[in-house]
Every structure is written in C-alpha cells, then in structure tokens.
Amino acid sequence: MDSFLKNIKNLAKSRDCDCNFECNAKRFKQKFKNWTSGNIYVDEIIQDTQLSDHNYDSCVALEWIPYDRLYEIKYLTGSESDKVYSARWIDGYIDEWDKKNQNWERKGQNMFVTLKSLNNSTSITLEFINKIAAHHKIYGMTQDLETKNYMVVFDNKCEKCKYECNTVYFQRNFDKWTSGDNDIDKFIQSTQLSAHRNITEALEWIPYDRLYEIKYLTGSESDKVYSAGWIDGNICEWDSYFQAWKRNNKHIFVTLKGLNNSTSITLEFINKIAAPYKIYGITQDLETKNYMVVFDNKCEKCKYECNAIYFQCNFDKWTSDNDDIDKFIQSTQLSAHSDITEALEWIPYGRLYNIKYLTGSETDKMYSARWIDGYIDEWDKKNQNWERKGQNMFVTLKSLNNSTSITLEFINKIAAPHKIYGITQDLETKNYMVVFDNKCEKCKYECNTVYFQRNFDKWTSGDNDIDKFIQSTQLSAHRNITEALEWIPYGRLYNIKYLTESETDKVYSARLTDGNICKWNSYFQDWEKNNEHIFVILKSLNNLTSITLEFINKIAASHKIYGITQNSETKNYMVVFDNNCEKCKYECNAIYFQRNFDKWTSEALEWIPYGRLYNIKYLTGSETDKVYKFINKIAAPHKIYGITQDLETKNYMGTQLSDHIYNSNKFHALEWIPYNKFYDITYVAKGGFEKVYRTKWIDGYIDKWDNKNQNWERKDLNTFVALKSLNNSKNITLEFMNEITFTL
Secondary structure, three states, X not given: OOOHHHHHHHHOOOOOOOOOOOOHHHHHHHOHHHOOOOOHHHHHXXXXXXXXXXXXXXXXXXXXXXXXXXXEEEEEEOOOOOOEEEEEEOOOEEEEEEOOOOEEEEEOOOEEEEEEEOOOHHHXXXXXXXXXXXXXXXXXXXXXXXXXXEEEEEEOOOOOOXXXXXXXXXXXXXXXXXXXXXXXXXXXXXXXXXXXXXXXXXXXXXXXXXXXXEEEEEOOOOOOEEEEEEOOOEEEEEEOOOOEEEEEOOOEEEEEEEOOOHHHOOXXXXXXXXXXXXXXXXXEOOOOOOEEEEEEOOOOOOOOOOHHHHHHOOHHHOOOOOHHHHHHHHHHHHOOOOOHHHOOEEOOHHHEXXXXXXXXXOOOOEEEEEEOOOEEEEEEOOOOEEEEEOOOEEEEEEEOOOHHHOOHHHHHHHHOOOOEEEEEEOOOXXXXXXXXXXXXXXXXXXXXXXXXXXXXXHOOOOOHHHHHHHHHHHHOOOOOHHHOOEEOOHHHEEEEEEEEEOOOOEEEEEEEXXXXXXXXXXXXXXXXXXXXXXXEEEEEOOOHHHOOHHHHHHHHOOOOEEEEEEOOOOOOEEEEEEOOOOOOOOOOHHHHHHOOHHHOOOOOOOOOOEEOEEEEEOOOOEOOOOHHHHHHHHHOOOOEEEEEEOOOOOXXXXXXXXXXXXXXXXXXXXXXXXXXXXXXXXXXXXXXXXEEEEEEEOOOEEEEEEOOOOEEEEEOOOEEEEEEEEOOHHHOOHHHHHHHHHHO
C-alpha cells in the first residue's frame, strides 16, 4: 500500500471518476447507500479509499466491516489507548467483481485478522492508515459494540517475518491454556513469541493429565527425575486447514525434572538442560503442585532415543523375582545402545511351549521349546513397543542350578556359537534357564540335525538301541539329507510281497506311502517328502545286533537306504531301501518285471496267457522237433514276445511277429500272454510235430515302463503275430534261453 496516501490525495481534487470503463470506484460508489459506520468522518475515510481504487481486476480499498461478522475476538497486547486483539472474520476480504452476480467475490472466509483499537474516530487519519499499511494489508474498519471504539482491521502477519509465522499461531492460542502462575505463563509465551521460524525454540504448557505411566527414576528430594509417556507428542508444524498444531510422536516417552518453585524456571536454567536435550514444555504435578520441566528421553551417551532408553522405560513391566537376575538383565539392556543383540530379556515361562528334554546332566539339562512371542527386533515408535520376529520359533533352554551361575563370563561362553535371547524360570523346579537359539554348534545355523532332533519324541522303534542308531545317523546328516535314516511305521508300507531269502534274511518288495525325506519346510515346520507310493525293498533281520554301521554301509554301496521298520506280525526289524537294480544302479526293466511276478503264472520262465491271443491259425510244424531247435529257428528272423498255452490242447506256444522282421535289440524280455488275449486264430502250416498259427494279439507288445501309472506302456495293439506250438514246457531251460539270446 505504498501508493495508498498518494491515491487519497489525488482523489481530494475530485470525487468523480473519469475512467472510460466500469472501474471498482464506480462499483463502490453505487453501494455507498448500503452501509455506514455511524460516523460521517469514518465513512468519508473509507469512501475516499474506495473511490481511489480504479483497478478493474483487483481491489485495494478499505471497507466497513460489521462487528458481528467477527468472532473469537481475543485480547493480545497493548495499552488502554491502543489495545490489540485477534479475531476471525466470517466473510473474508474483497478479491474482485463478480459480473454474473453483480457483487464482490471474497476470499479467506473465517480468516484470522488483527484489530487495533482507537480512542476516537479522529485518530483515523491517512497518515495513521499508511503507517499500519507499511507492514500489513489493511482490510477495513469496525466498531466495538460495547466500548464504541473504532478499530482498524488488518492481516494477522508477523511484523518481523512479514507473514504468518509460528509466533502468530502461538499468540492465537494464548487464551487456551494457563499454568496457573503468571510468571510461568509469561515465560512460556516469551519462548513462543521468539520462535518465528524454529519451532524447537518454543515451549508449551503440558497438562499433567496428558502424561501417563509416570515412574520415578532418580534424583534427590529437590530435583527428582521421572519417566513418563506423553499422549499428544510434540508440536511440529501448523495445520492451516484445521487451524491447529500438528504433532509428532504420539505416546512418546519423556523425562520430567521436578522443581521446588516456579522461580527456578529461568532462561539460563532451561538452556542448561537444553544442552543435551530437547525441551518440550512445563507441567505441574497435581498432587505435590511442583512444576516440572518436560524434555526428551534421549540417552546422554548417544544423544538420541536409543535402545537403552526404550528398555529403561519398561523396567517396571517385568521381574524375575530375583534382584540379581533383574539387575543382570537390566545391565545388558542399558548397554545395548545401538546393537539390540547385546540385550537379554526376561521371558515368562508361560510364553514357552512344547518343552522337551534333549540332553545334559542333572545340573545342566538341555531342553528344546517353542517361543510364542519371538525375539526383539526393533522399536516401534508408532505403538511405543518392541517389534518382534520369529513368532513360535524353536529355542534351546539350558538349566542352571542357581542364579549365581548367571555371570557375564557364563553368558559369553554360550554366546560364542549362539544368539542368547534371555532368561526364564521353570515354574515347577524353580530353576533359572538361559534361552538361546536352536542352531547347530558345528554348522552355526539350523541344519538338518536340528530339525531331526526336534522330532525325536515323535517316533520310536520300541527299541532303545535302534532309536539311538537312527538318531545317530540323523545327527550326522548336517548338510547331506541322504545320510540320515528314519523310523518308518510298518502301517505306511503296503503291497508287501516276498521276493527271496538267504539263510539269515528274507527280502520283500513293498510300496511306501509317504516317500522319502527330501528337505525341511520352515513354514509348516515339517519334512517335505518326494516319491509318494515309491517302490522299496525290505530286508528282514534276525536280530538287532545285525544293524550296525558296517551293515548299513554295505547295503548303501549299491542302494539308497531310507530307514528301518518292524514287521507288525513277526516283530522282525527290516531295513528299507530303494528298489534299484544292483547291476544298473537304477530302476531298470528287470525291476519292473520283477514287481509283476505275482500277477501271472506258468511252468515256463515267462508266461503269456493264451486268452490274450486271438485269430490263432495253424501254420506248420513237426511233432518230434525239440523245443530249443524251434526257438532257435524262429528267433533268428523274428522278435519273440513271449509264451502262451492253448486252453484246449494245453500245448505251450511261442509268440512271434509274423509280418515283419523286428530289428531293434533294446528289449529281450519275454512275458506270459493269456490265451484269451488272442483272437482270429488261423492254422497256417505244419512241419513235423510243430504246428504254426496266425493270430491277432489284443494288447500288443511291451515298449517301456510308465512311471506315472507304474505299469508297462504297449505298442501295436491288435497286431498280427505267429504262434508256434511246443510239445512240452520241460525243454524251456536256461541253456535253451541262452541259445535264443545268442541267436537274437
């Protein structure tokens, strides 16, 4: 408003506008009849400013502001002759002309303004207005309805900063609080009025009921120190929308330092405390009536709220019921400034479950357990509590004879290979116990041996020696899971079939429902298994002494051993291992054939049921020819599939491909083919005693093993084959088969 006075002087020459457009002055003049201050002199001053405002787009004129359009009027400062007030203005200031509604548009509704009271209207001169305008935006004038004093209405900006700074916001709220002591009120206000840009320079009055969990820490009778939680947290910045202070760190921990009297609170005293701390404000104990300085809860060593502070605030929330142990735990917590792993905690025994004895002597027994809460990770400022990880984690408990055993040296000894979490107490024996991680001392992490050890109580063979043997293999399988055996309940085996036996041990084949262990599942805390319903071999043992490491290694040379089981009927123990071929070292065709020996029968080596042949036709043959000569003869140019038996004549017959030569040598096994799997059997020829037939075979020949369905895949269904009749089955010998193999 530098040109404010100049414009008014120019206007004195003429009150008539000579603009050749509709300017603000003309609009104001049209509305002169709509308002009055009740004082001709004041009206003329306001009208003169309005008639000087010729701008088309903006307005700098003053206006008459009815006193009832102001609210929350509060005394701020000033003498009897020129008091200053703050207020809120409902309408806000004139911005520009609204052509559509033929009225003024306004901005800043419910804005804060300052009112400067005048003794009489003659005080309102152009010079007086211009003096205020040097620092402020003047909006208009009003009149106190009670005192009848006229008042200049201008913006609420700080004269020093030239904008609404922190001091303005604090000043607006002076009437919303009091300490009950004028000296303290003035002291707090002085800090707020000096905090123009730096909010941390201001103190505030903190009502005592906004503090909770107030706990004595230290100090003499004259200057006791307490810790407390502060519900509101500290002021951080002004919220213009809600016209209130924004706050940080709700439920923050603070320190309270008691004072004997209010005169102790001086700027020098505050600065002395402030050297290492952030001071938030002042409060008053409602019982003792002592005033207390409220400052942050920073660590003197770290100069911030470190772990030691958070632990200290919670000392009253736990106890071991033993002073020595309490002090020991607290000492570790107070030294864990930046490294949370250095701190121990008191772990209530009721937060542990699945507690199982592992090992140890009477004086230092070891147990495994699961810990509901898990270990402390970091401080949660929002919830003012510790965040935790590893809920329901496995831990190890080491029992102690007495609390004097718990020394820093003892803890460091355990800590060398482990992470120690805290101390607990057995509710029955009253023995204290150190709680630490469940890692393997050799591997320095949770390896296979740890997972096996957790499950020792979940199984038993019924024999201590076997249990110990199996456990010893598991405890040595740190990284290689294949080194470990397991106890396999006999009820998990099915399709158990006798295979063979020696003088000392019988051998069976079977299927294992669960399959073999492959890796640990941390989420489900159990073993994952592969190969459900896998085929296995069971080797029966006469007595327990047979199960030695040498015996196991002997089998392991050519097989993967899964574990040990016990026949529910004979009570014999049995080693369970894979069904690999000892020659091939994997499940070859011979293994797949062997699994199916019980599914067919014949007096021949390989039997093809006659019913699986059809279209059987006689070709040729001689009654006197030996069988092996016949086989040699047909083996050279043909592929032999197997042997069958004519259901009527009871003669055995060789089955071969009749329409083409089979050149592949990949498959040399015969099978028993049921006679009812043949149809359209046609006689072809006869040479001597050998009759030859032509037929169609429903199933076709074996091609390869189907692992998914655990059966043979076949090719050429309903293929033509030849049947050569044999005199008797006695001629089918190993020499006879070797001769066929040689010919093929």
